[in-house]
Amino acid sequence: MPPFQPGPRAFLEICRACRNSTLQTSHRLQRRRLSSQIHARRQSPITLFTSFLGAAGVGATAYSYLTDSPFITSAFAEAPPAPVDVKVGKTRKKKALSKEENRETISSQHLQVKRSWENPGVYAWGSNSGRVVAPDSDEQIIKTPRRIPFFDGQLLRDIKLDRNFGAAITENGDLLQWGNAFSTDVRLPTATLRGKNLKSLTISRDRVIALGSDGTVYSVSAAQEDQEKGKKVSESSWIPFLSFESAISYRRLTPKNLGWSEKVTSIASGAEHLLILTSAGRLFTAASSHEEFPARGQMGVPGLVWTTRPSGPYDQPHEVSTLRGFDIAAIAAGEYHSLVLDKEGRVFAFGDNSSGQLGFDPTSESTYVDAPSLLPIQQLYANTGLAPTVKQIFAGGNNSFFTIDAATVARPGSGNVKPALLGRITADTWSSGQGILGTLGNGRWTHVQGTPTKLKTLSGLFEYDEDTNSVVPIRLKSLSVGSTHAAAVMDNVTHVHAGAAGRGTDGENDTNWGADVVWWGGNEHFQLGNGRRNNLSTPGYIRPLDDGGGGEATGKGKGKRREEHRFQITPRKRVDVGGRVVGVEQRVECGRLVSCVYSGV
Numbered sequence: 001m002p003p004f005q006p007g008p009r010a011f012l013e014i015c016r017a018c019r020n021s022t023l024q025t026s027h028r029l030q031r032r033r034l035s036s037q038i039h040a041r042r043q044s045p046i047t048l049f050t051s052f053l054g055a056a057g058v059g060a061t062a063y064s065y066l067t068d069s070p071f072i073t074s075a076f077a078e079a080p081p082a083p084v085d086v087k088v089g090k091t092r093k094k095k096a097l098s099k100e101e102n103r104e105t106i107s108s109q110h111l112q113v114k115r116s117w118e119n120p121g122v123y124a125w126g127s128n129s130g131r132v133v134a135p136d137s138d139e140q141i142i143k144t145p146r147r148i149p150f151f152d153g154q155l156l157r158d159i160k161l162d163r164n165f166g167a168a169i170t171e172n173g174d175l176l177q178w179g180n181a182f183s184t185d186v187r188l189p190t191a192t193l194r195g196k197n198l199k200s201l202t203i204s205r206d207r208v209i210a211l212g213s214d215g216t217v218y219s220v221s222a223a224q225e226d227q228e229k230g231k232k233v234s235e236s237s238w239i240p241f242l243s244f245e246s247a248i249s250y251r252r253l254t255p256k257n258l259g260w261s262e263k264v265t266s267i268a269s270g271a272e273h274l275l276i277l278t279s280a281g282r283l284f285t286a287a288s289s290h291e292e293f294p295a296r297g298q299m300g301v302p303g304l305v306w307t308t309r310p311s312g313p314y315d316q317p318h319e320v321s322t323l324r325g326f327d328i329a330a331i332a333a334g335e336y337h338s339l340v341l342d343k344e345g346r347v348f349a350f351g352d353n354s355s356g357q358l359g360f361d362p363t364s365e366s367t368y369v370d371a372p373s374l375l376p377i378q379q380l381y382a383n384t385g386l387a388p389t390v391k392q393i394f395a396g397g398n399n400s401f402f403t404i405d406a407a408t409v410a411r412p413g414s415g416n417v418k419p420a421l422l423g424r425i426t427a428d429t430w431s432s433g434q435g436i437l438g439t440l441g442n443g444r445w446t447h448v449q450g451t452p453t454k455l456k457t458l459s460g461l462f463e464y465d466e467d468t469n470s471v472v473p474i475r476l477k478s479l480s481v482g483s484t485h486a487a488a489v490m491d492n493v494t495h496v497h498a499g500a501a502g503r504g505t506d507g508e509n510d511t512n513w514g515a516d517v518v519w520w521g522g523n524e525h526f527q528l529g530n531g532r533r534n535n536l537s538t539p540g541y542i543r544p545l546d547d548g549g550g551g552e553a554t555g556k557g558k559g560k561r562r563e564e565h566r567f568q569i570t571p572r573k574r575v576d577v578g579g580r581v582v583g584v585e586q587r588v589e590c591g592r593l594v595s596c597v598y599s600g601v
Helices: 008-033 037-041 045-067 071-076 099-106 108-118 224-229 377-381
Strands: 122-127 141-147 156-161 166-170 175-178 198-203 207-212 217-221 234-236 243-245 264-269 273-278 283-287 328-333 337-342 347-352 368-374 386-396 399-408 425-433 449-454 462-465 470-473 476-481 485-490 515-521 536-540 573-577 580-590 594-600
Touching: 099 108, 108 573, 122 156, 156 198, 156 580, 156 594, 166 198, 166 207, 175 207, 198 264, 207 264, 217 224, 264 328, 273 328, 273 337, 337 386, 377 386, 377 399, 386 476, 399 476, 425 470, 425 476, 485 580
Parallel strands: 328 386, 476 580
Antiparallel strands: 122 141, 122 594, 156 166, 166 175, 198 207, 207 217, 234 243, 264 273, 273 283, 328 337, 337 347, 347 368, 386 399, 399 425, 425 449, 462 470, 476 485, 485 515, 515 536, 573 580, 580 594
């Protein structure tokens, strides 16, 4: 049956009925609210208009219902939205980190070790007034460690820096020199003394003294002009009876009366003097500067000054006869003083003592001592139940440092000592000399310190060694002393075999780490590398060399890692460098108002 379709007349009737119903409802409501008959008859225009709209709405609704017409929908509503095709994506899986990537993420020490192997070179900072720490820059100060691009990828045998000139020995034994004192026209390190197979060097105020692998000592001017204009040396050739003139001017310093197979094994220089140690344990000294002859007793030869020197070259070596019979094991030179250590652990000092750098208080009669004097190290451990033995000596500027192994012993009157403690070694570090800039490292700002004072931060340290399953003392591996500051490398347990096959260290959380290194002393030229200018009287850490921001190690870092640990030195290990396997380690050098870290062989 077809749907009902009302005609026009039916539609009008429906609308009229709806209107009458609406009006009647409105009248009832008004009668309830108003008591006056006039108000019921006189409705406001707004009320009438509202009633009309209501009637129209009812009529429209009725029409839509009777005719099945979408009149209201099409007139007053938007079209329904089109259906959305919802697609559920697959969960993206995070790529798993490799073992090496995980090690780099969890440990900045591991990353430091890796970078030192992959990118060997030299980092330098401090005063750049002589264009030494940054040869390609005119900046006067380099506040934080910065690479010297010339040495990128290079391994060095040794390096020494002054604020005005620098010197280094390449991997093949040639001498490089640079800086304003070398030449104001040459910015890059330049090879000077070649073909001598040099192994180590030291510097004075104006000269570079290098030691060859065969024991020959060479003295070269720090200035390129002197090398070119000075007297050249006649050198022999591999061809018999044929000689030729050397490319630059240099001098040979040869001790006299050396025994059979005896040769020079170590050298150390102050501002004006040089210490020379032979394989037989004998000590020689010589003038090392062309400007001034040593006159503060640092040669160890009583009465030796310019006017009393023997005939011959001004820089000829002199044997320190006072030390004959002592088997000398190590030497160290400060600016104007000298230290000597024999194999029995005894220390001798001579030279300038104006700041107490010789290890005993200066006297009013004289500010220097011109003969070796034995230091009373035993007095430092009086009534302690410890027997001290000096293991290492270091010197620089107006300061001296001693590392001592103190063994626990049973002494009368010392009380009962537990058997387990007998023979236990405590490693201590002591210093003497000038401390107004904090160079003593003892937390004090002392002008003159004659009696050695202990560096508590670097003394009495222990750690657990997993290889030996025992507690061992932490000693100093090395200590470099500049003119006003110092840096110490700790001989703590290190690990550089993470991921090595056959060593059981291939876990994803097994990481490499190096040796701790601390800095202290004068910082007027930012030579401590922490990005600040305040001096430090106690040893402190600096940030990793590649951190980019410098500053003290705070435990908070930048980048994706939440922590950036302190800078650590990479110990020696044979690694692949440029396609060849070679033993390499990082080393620290403090000079006159400058510092550096380099990759050494």
